[in-house]
Amino acid sequence: MTTPKLLNRLTFRQLQVFRAVHERQSYSRAAEALGLTQPAVSAQIRQLEQALGHPLFKYAGRTLHALPAADALAASTQAIFGQVSRLQMSLSDLEGTITGELNLAAVSTAQYVVPHLLARFRAQYPNVQIRLRVCNRSQALERLAERRDDLVIMARVPDDEALVFMPILDNEMIPVVWPGHPLLEATRPTLEDLAHHYMLMREPGSGVRGALEELAAEQDVRLDHAIEMGTNEAVKQGVMAQLGVAVLPRLAVRLELEAGLLAPLDLPGFPLRHSWCTVYHRERFPTPVTELFLRFVRQHLDELHAHFASDPTPLPSHGVACLPQAAQ
Incomplete structure (x- = not known):
């Protein structure tokens, strides 16, 4: 032909x-x-x-x-659509606007970070249509393998040369109990002491649960008294209700720790540290909007680190009301 x-x-x-x-x-x-x-x-x-x-x-x-x-x-199609996207970006530049789509997937622990990035990005590029899907680690890995998103934001990136990743922020996971819990008065408590209590845990496939189970295996600690809960918020509320104890991302509980509603527990091996990263499959070449977002994230990493390393305070205003552009 x-x-x-x-x-x-x-x-x-x-x-x-x-x-x-x-x-x-x-x-x-x-x-x-x-x-x-x-x-x-x-x-x-x-x-x-x-x-x-x-x-x-x-x-x-x-x-x-x-x-x-x-x-x-597939190789030709990727190049064709990449060129079309770049043409769209060039035309948008001529008009003084940037348009396009940004499709993200983020593990549930990253939901405490990603909105801060998206708010700043949307303020600068209001015509980019953003879609964010929140999922657990196993779902994120599945979506990454199927190349269903422009970027996946997750911790504990698999050791795979086909994946391109950029660390953006440390994810510290810490043991938390309710104020007045007896372990707070114990001398040198351990993970084994914590595991004697009811342990509130996410479903299998969750990154936090996986990290905790790996540490428990290293320390030869059995997690026999688990109560499974579907979200980090449910786990957090369960600890405050004195249903059990848990390991959670520090950023997920920073407000409750500040308010004295939860208490951190100092145990050997903690905090567990894994960096959240932006990840994409090497064969899914980033679109121009994806490249723009990655560049934006790199430029704002210092601001992001400073905000989450300090006591909880409102972010400085980005000067844009949260209204659609047509309504302004």
């Missing part, structure tokens, strides 16, 4: 659908992401295969596999 014929038969919609299927390795997940039905996605892929003259995917059992033509097309 000659190049002119191929150019005349390809459409951006076909390439958009193809990219979603290739990244997610699933027709159904691609359909969900694009707001289409699965038959509509399948039809777009069939038309694309006919235009290319090559099959793109095949099933082995229930698993969808990309064929060599799909991998070749």
Whole structure:
């Protein structure tokens, strides 16, 4: 097939659908992401295969596999959409505005940090559409593997050369109890002493739980008295209600510690420290808006560190009311 014929038969919609299927390795997940039905996605892929003259995917059992033509097309599609995004950014620069989309996923512990970044970023680039999905660590790893987001913000980044990451802030995890808890008066308490109490823990797959379980294994401590709770907020409220004790990110409880509603416990091995990082898969080249956000984060790291290292205080105003631009 000659190049002119191929150019005349390809459409951006076909390439958009193809990219979603290739990244997610699933027709159904691609359909969900694009707001289409699965038959509509399948039809777009069939038309694309006919235009290319090559099959793109095949099933082995229930698993969808990309064929060599799909991998070749994926590289070209990434370059094509990257150039279109850069064109959009250039046109926006000419108009004096920056537009585009920024799709983020963040582990639940990072929700105490990410909004501070997004508020500053939105103040400077109000026409960028931001989407933030909060999930646990195992879900973040799944989304990262499927390349479903522009960036994932998480701690304990896997040792994988295919991942590009940038540390942004330390995540300190500390033991917390309610004021008046007997361990606060104990001499040299240990994790084993803490584990004798009911331990409020997140679900399996949570980063905080994983870090605690790793330390417990290192110290040969059994966590036999666990009460599972679905969010850090529920765990925090449970400790304040004297339901049990917990290990939580310091930033998640800084206001309660300041108010005397919770108390930190000094135990050997704590605090656990892991840096939150921005992460993306090397094969998912950052869009111009993603590059803009990463540059923005680097420029504001000192401000972020200073704010969270000090006692809880309001951030300085960024001078922008939290109103849509059209309403200003």
